[in-house]
Amino acid sequence: MDFNDTPEEAAFRAEARAFLEKHLKPKGSAPASRDRVNMLEKAKAWQKTKAENKFAQITWPEEWGGRGGTAMQNVIWGQEESKFDAPTGPFAIGLGMCVPTVIAFGSDEHKKRYVQKALMGEEIWCQLFSEPSAGSDVAGLKTRAVKDGDEWVINGQKVWTSGAHYSDFGILLVRTDPKVPKHKGLTMFIVNMKQPGVEVRPIHQASGGREFNEVYFTDVRIPDSDRLGDVGAGWKVALVTLMNERLAVGGSPGPDWAEIMEYARDHGTLSDQAFREKLADWYVAAQGYKLTKFRTQTALSRGQTPGPENSIGKIITANHLQDICNSAIEMQDHYGIINETDRMPADAIFQQSFMWAPGLRIAGGTDEILKNIIAERVLGLPQDVRVDKDLPFDQMKSG
């Protein structure tokens, strides 16, 4: 038992690190930029540089511009890149989820047209699945596609779409047949986000920010040739997309035990035994999550498929974050209500994450859905009773 790289892994890590050091500054060496427009240009440039040096998609075959590397190399790359000020955000979903779906289900024309440009950072993709009335129950979505000659006409609304406003293309899941049970009437398309009828509106979040979007489709036309998979096979395609979600390799969602311990030490409340016991619990949970990822990486490093243990991640981290921020604010007492970065201890990170934490408990699967997933997929317990299982979609109750 050790935490060392194998010789091969160490060599790859050194190579990755040398490349990163050549092109980027280590994290924290300069203040984070808040310039959104420039950020996009920088991200495109960085993506191009990575692609030209075969660091863009570690596990993709070389045929598609990847490195043909191992899953473990991908983890190592993620670890190293995350130590630098790398502007990767805009490409995470497109290259992580959308383009692999195009590769899996698209025609040769699709692949020629889209893959290389995405890899080189020239085009950005978004994923259009969730709808206002279809969140946990994604397959209950209502956006309609009606065939009209060689084209489909799309009407409806998507929601919580990251990066919709700067994306060039999207993969779009729509309902093509409302007369069959909900999972069976869905179809997946490639959609050009810059065409008429596509309207992107930022969502004003409860936390105040506007990182996500609503996307409205009004009589948007998509040629049948931009279909991914068969008509009615959209759910199968979507499952492949969702399975391609990258293995999370770090990136704490906000302040953790170390930050609140530092705050408590600086403000003289570290001697409070009640706080100390909570701190121990937070440490144990955070370590539990971090070390569980090491177990997953060990499986990857041994060339094995990781077990289900990684599924505990977001249930722990999201609730944890809410609890830590709440505790920090309560320790600050009345003063803790102030939400100004320049006045507050730790630049008000506890306050800001306090407002973000409720979203983290919902995004990408609510606590409740994640527990259901652990119960069903990891422990093998029965699914919930599904009253809508065999019901045609248009006879389903929807409130």
Added chain:
Amino acid sequence: MDFNDTPEEAAFRAEARAFLEKHLKPKGSAPASRDRVNMLEKAKAWQKTKAENKFAQITWPEEWGGRGGTAMQNVIWGQEESKFDAPTGPFAIGLGMCVPTVIAFGSDEHKKRYVQKALMGEEIWCQLFSEPSAGSDVAGLKTRAVKDGDEWVINGQKVWTSGAHYSDFGILLVRTDPKVPKHKGLTMFIVNMKQPGVEVRPIHQASGGREFNEVYFTDVRIPDSDRLGDVGAGWKVALVTLMNERLAVGGSPGPDWAEIMEYARDHGTLSDQAFREKLADWYVAAQGYKLTKFRTQTALSRGQTPGPENSIGKIITANHLQDICNSAIEMQDHYGIINETDRMPADAIFQQSFMWAPGLRIAGGTDEILKNIIAERVLGLPQDVRVDKDLPFDQMKSG
């Protein structure tokens, strides 16, 4: 807002108290007796004394030997009686649940035969609903009654029956028709517990004690005239029985915040801030429960029907008890594992209740069932999906 009796309530309380002082010793004035046989005789004698003085069943009409009193008088009686060493246990279920069912559904002959004798403490009743495979789902019970001339022949097993070994009669819920959905095939009977074919076996509980019983029925014959309600109407009858469960009026299930606070003070751990915060939480919960009962009593005192607020009781107290006992044991560290009354602080009450608490979280409705009840009956949320709703009982899956 005050905690005072109305003049009428005060007068009744004084009358009750005078009667109690005349016949019993205040609690704690003598060590509790562990003599089970004698206990039963004492209980019968006390019941007779109460009945002769119209204190046996406060709210029953005088016609049945009651006092014709108010629900609030019943609460006051319960409060006062609980301050004395009153041996009431063996009659709680019979007079609280079984005999009222006989009064509601029995024939005139039944009422003449059974009510007076029960009230006078001459005969004891038990309630026979739960079965090994029908706990939370009582209506899923399997004990069969088959008609044979003017009699029914009973075969099956009941479980968790309090007092079965000293009971003379029981009310027995059985399945008379397995071809209809489960709620519709049940019938209620009066059963003589002393007849051949009725076998009572004590259950060895996880806590070590043997307070409950299994009851086996082998070809037990019951005349059709001892049926309560129509054939197939047993579930309706059972609901009346269950609604007659007495309003809980005190009786803490074990050590509470005061006991653990006393322990902590005596052993120098009251200064631990983590303990202090837990103590505050326990106090708030215990007060919350106690004061909620005061709200219920207020409604009774005003002649109103209490709201649903009392339903929070056992969810709070059972988990609370487990948590307090666990904390007390952990404060005692390795020493806390010792389970000897003469060696341990507080006569090992924390250890003993630690083993009892898991049972309290199950008996009379599990935590999960109680939350369902609050959700459905108090908040009006939908019932769980019932896959067995319309299914004939004999086609139901039962594992």
Added chain:
Amino acid sequence: MNFDFSEDQKFLAGEARKFLEAESAIPVVREVLNDDDKAYSEALWKKIAEMGWLGTAIPEEQGGLGLGMLEMCVLAEEMGRVLAPVPFSSTAYYLTEAVKLAGSDEVKNDILPRIVAGEIIGCYAASEGPGHPDPASLKTTFDGSTVSGTKIPVTDGGIATHAVVLAKEGSGASLVLVDLSGAGVTRKTLSTLDPTRGHAELTFDKTPGIRLGAAGDGASLNDQLMDKVAVLLAFEQLGGASRALEMAKAYSLERYAFGRPIAGNQAIKHKLAEMYVKNEVARSNCFYGAWALSTDAPEMPEAAAAARVAASEAFWYASKENIQTHGGMGFTWEVDCHLYYRRAKLLAVQAGGPKVWKEKLVRALEQKNAA
């Protein structure tokens, strides 16, 4: 046994609810939320004064209605339900109770009638930085006639006409009444987690002030004042928690997933049942606090603390799990869940956070046990 509000008090609650649902509906709250320059709803505040509510617990000789603290509790719960964006607590709890508790007759006769008339807005200025203010180590000083120092944050500090200031005087502490139109007052608006209520930093530079009570009695008076305020804030929290449960219930019944209302899932049912249990525990403890408050009972310290602890926990849980029940919708600015989440946090840390009140509670239990 009479452990409930009276019919008259329940009637008042009903009337207050009708009024507030009409006059302090969410659009009124959002006007303050969305306008950084707005620290309260002036229109609502004016109407509340016209209703006479500000004089609820002020004696008739000072122009009040001469009702009692139970009526204040009833109003507090209703204000909490609708997140009323007005300086009601600052004026009718903190300032009014401080003056009633320790003001001279002259001060009472000056201040209380003007509170009733809606001419005065109060605020309470104790905090000076992170952590609960300790009367023994305050930096703000009172020299017998003027106050100097900085208080941050002060709820409603930007709009208040008068402040109750906790200041150091000699080796002790005093509660000082400061007319904020006096010399040497600087106000800076603060951004907080709850933008539906105004907050400011107040700096005093030899600002004239009148001591409430005797010199050095500040710590004890402040404790008494906090006990009273705690019960009233607990009722506001209870109102907010009750409303959050109602919102979660209503949404879970109308939101469908997998072909039926999400309210049919045990995960949601049990979550809402937990909310209900916490809310009932809070309500019962609040009632006890109200009883102690209205009767000046010796049980006041533990009753106030228990009400505060229970209500803080109930509102915290209900407000966060209300968002969770709403799913993605609950995390949008347009849906009201976050307003309750924000207010829950503000009310939890005002007048001392849960840790402060748990410690007060245990101390009270220790003293009772020792006595």
Added chain:
Amino acid sequence: MNFDFSEDQKFLAGEARKFLEAESAIPVVREVLNDDDKAYSEALWKKIAEMGWLGTAIPEEQGGLGLGMLEMCVLAEEMGRVLAPVPFSSTAYYLTEAVKLAGSDEVKNDILPRIVAGEIIGCYAASEGPGHPDPASLKTTFDGSTVSGTKIPVTDGGIATHAVVLAKEGSGASLVLVDLSGAGVTRKTLSTLDPTRGHAELTFDKTPGIRLGAAGDGASLNDQLMDKVAVLLAFEQLGGASRALEMAKAYSLERYAFGRPIAGNQAIKHKLAEMYVKNEVARSNCFYGAWALSTDAPEMPEAAAAARVAASEAFWYASKENIQTHGGMGFTWEVDCHLYYRRAKLLAVQAGGPKVWKEKLVRALEQKNAA
């Protein structure tokens, strides 16, 4: 990255599981449970000695297998799964590690081979009453050659041949090895919450003993010993917690209510998911403890504490909610749930309860941060 047991260690785990499921099945546990005069299963103990397990982490020069602590962790988890009613921890963790840590060569050469041979049963005697024993205020004394005082409770104290005693020596504390066949030893059997393991009160009256390590080093040696023991006990707890989850899962799948397995209810599904999360957190922290233990890493204090805290919480939750999942059946003597509930409590308070280890953990974090 190599954060897992090796193939050899996993093979050992598999073999151990097969052996223990055959030889230490529940009837073996219940023999000890139901017989007050039985403090352990002698037959099982003999077989375990024959398997060589007692020498797993004992060097070959003293007759052991010369494997490492990782192999001990693997065995500990398997012992925990089956609630093995033998003095394995007392002998192979406490006594063996104390002797390895601080025994002279003479002591090592005397004791360790006899442990391997199954001739010696160990025990650890520190507690003297309610609360965690503080090396600075022990009542049991060591005068350089004899021990006097009373230790209560001592796990396996009734059957042990040798005890590791924490005693006061001068102004400090020492760890003392006592041969229990020596003069002045009195043993009294104790009833405990876990009757599947024997417990006794041991009284020493000038009983000869040999100090382990230098005079007064006892507190520090005891800390080091507890860190090692904590990791091994954590693996036992992890084994118990894993088994409790398996039991809950199996029962919930076979128990029908309302026409389907209770495992289909979200209340049960989410309860078991919580168990799984806690167990995985415990497993990962235990692995880290095993790594630190096997490499003598400087991170040992926080790694041991985190493993212990996580595993105590996991076993507590799993054991109590396993009963709850079983409903009424889970509260019967015949069903095994209560055995895990009892063992969970014993393992949680042995070698210091959760509060003790949380404090150790935070102290370790403070020191690391200060360094």
